Amino acid sequence: MPAQPLGAPAPLDGRIPADSTVHLSERDFSLYVHVPFCTVRCGYCDFNTYTSQDFGQGVGLASYAQDARAELRFARQVLRDSGAPDRPLFSVFFGGGTPTQLPVADLVSILQEAIELFGLAEGAEVTTEANPDSVTRQDLFDLKAGGFTRVSFGMQSVVPEVLAVLDRTHTPARVPQVVTWAKEAGLQVSVDLIYGSPGESLADWEKSVRAAVSYGPDHISAYSLIVEEGTKLAAQIRRGQYSIPDEDLMADMYLLAERIFTEAGYHWYEVSNYAKGPEFRSRHNYAYWRNQDWWGIGPGAHSHVNGTRWWNLKHPLPYAQRVREGQSPAAAREVLDASTRSFEDIMLQVRVIDGLKISRLLDGADHDRVQASLDWLEGQGLIEPEARAQGRVQLTLQGRLLGDAVTRELLPDRE
Numbered sequence: 135m136p137a138q139p140l141g142a143p144a145p146l147d148g149r150i151p152a153d154s155t156v157h158l159s160e161r162d163f164s165l166y167v168h169v170p171f172c173t174v175r176c177g178y179c180d181f182n183t184y185t186s187q188d189f190g191q192g193v194g195l196a197s198y199a200q201d202a203r204a205e206l207r208f209a210r211q212v213l214r215d216s217g218a219p220d221r222p223l224f225s226v227f228f229g230g231g232t233p234t235q236l237p238v239a240d241l242v243s244i245l246q247e248a249i250e251l252f253g254l255a256e257g258a259e260v261t262t263e264a265n266p267d268s269v270t271r272q273d274l275f276d277l278k279a280g281g282f283t284r285v286s287f288g289m290q291s292v293v294p295e296v297l298a299v300l301d302r303t304h305t306p307a308r309v310p311q312v313v314t315w316a317k318e319a320g321l322q323v324s325v326d327l328i329y330g331s332p333g334e335s336l337a338d339w340e341k342s343v344r345a346a347v348s349y350g351p352d353h354i355s356a357y358s359l360i361v362e363e364g365t366k367l368a369a370q371i372r373r374g375q376y377s378i379p380d381e382d383l384m385a386d387m388y389l390l391a392e393r394i395f396t397e398a399g400y401h402w403y404e405v406s407n408y409a410k411g412p413e414f415r416s417r418h419n420y421a422y423w424r425n426q427d428w429w430g431i432g433p434g435a436h437s438h439v440n441g442t443r444w445w446n447l448k449h450p451l452p453y454a455q456r457v458r459e460g461q462s463p464a465a466a467r468e469v470l471d472a473s474t475r476s477f478e479d480i481m482l483q484v485r486v487i488d489g490l491k492i493s494r495l496l497d498g499a500d501h502d503r504v505q506a507s508l509d510w511l512e513g514q515g516l517i518e519p520e521a522r523a524q525g526r527v528q529l530t531l532q533g534r535l536l537g538d539a540v541t542r543e544l545l546p547d548r549e
């Protein structure tokens with residue numbers, strides 16, 4: 135698991151600095167609930183998750199919902215005490231780990247408590263991630279009845295050899311089954327795919343992409359495999375047991391997916407995300423990409439309120455002890471300065487189809503340098519000329535393949 139950033143000490147009363155509570159009514163407020171349990175740890179994954187269900191002292195899977203609800207009540211109180219206006223939830227996202235390791239009744243009880251405390255904004259999206267293995271048809275109907283609107287399944291691949299390299303335990307045939315059940319229940323459906331696994335060929339990837347579109351989800355995320363330091367996969371690669379695909383193959387995989395998705399009616403709206411129409415784009419992801427506000431509930435969860443960011447203790451035991459004492463479970467926090475906020479906004483927004491406002495780049499920068507960078511990017515075919523004429527930076531397909539290079543060109547001072 136990755137180390138957490140250092141940050142500054144976070145106050146036990148959770149109070150948010152006054153500078154971060156101004157103009158909050160103009161900002162969206164979302165909720166993230168981190169459920170840190172999985173049946174097995176996949177070799178590539180470095181999320182904060184545990185295969186143990188019991189950490190002693192009455193802390194574990196069975197106590198999770200109660201502790202999460204306590205943090206929700208704490209959040210409500212801290213926001214009020216800090217002078218923040220009441221804001222209904224723009225979106226809610228249960229991620230993990232594997233949220234569906236919890237009984238559905240627990241997930242619903244956390245959601246209902248959140249709705250009672252904060253309310254839901256009109257059109258709010260309420261998603262849970264789910265492993266295809268750990269949900270039944272009844273669970274999906276119960277999630278819908280309990281207020282969830284959307285489910286995101288970790289599909290990753292349809293090729294058994296690729297799933298085995300990733301340590302995924304589900305059988306590929308389970309995915310179309312759970313997608314069908316979720317649709318019958320009236321939930322929006324997303325599936326996650328991963329490309330670039332060791333040994334995966336272009337033909338393997340094509341099978342997975344074609345299978346995903348054939349199940350007819352509303353939304354597909356396709357992530358390139360990131361080899362995270364400290365994972366089993368990183369050790370296997372270091373020992374020479376596996377090798378990672380070269381960059382040309384990864385680019386070919388992206389282009390192939392783009393073609394098949396587009397032919398099937400899925401259109402990109404962020405470098406790794408495709409939707410069947412604008413109404414199926416993830417509202418919660420948009421909240422992150424626009425650097426809005428969210429409270430992260432649960433061990434290791436990160437929160438952000440208008441430039442103040444904090445992250446919870448990672449281990450479920452000390453996390454629960456703090457929450458039960460009525461104290462903030464934050465491990466540390468940081469208050470971002472204007473230049474860091476602006477840098478982060480640009481990094482995130484450049485990857486989204488709406489693009490980045492050129493005026494954002496010009497803010498306090500050398501205008502000639504920015505125009506020269508844009509000329510160069512346009513000349514290389516990395517940004518759309520029409521969007522530029524309308525005052526936005528929007529990536530072309532080639533630009534999406536080289537997104538990091540585009541950011542480096544736009545933000546040379548930060549390298």
Ligand SMILES: C[S@@+](CC[C@H](N)C(=O)[O-])C[C@H]1O[C@@H](n2cnc3c(N)ncnc32)[C@H](O)[C@@H]1O
Binds near residue numbers: 179181289290359
């Ligand atoms: C927390 S997991 C999703 C929920 C569930 N635990 C699962 O794995 O199906 C979120 C998604 O992140 C992606 N992911 C996790 N680790 C990754 C990595 N190292 N590289 C690329 N994608 C990764 C996977 O596609 C996964 O579906």
Ligand code: SF4
Binds near residue numbers: 174183288
């Ligand atoms: S099931 Fe998901 S969260 Fe759990 S270890 Fe695998 S990828 Fe990570």
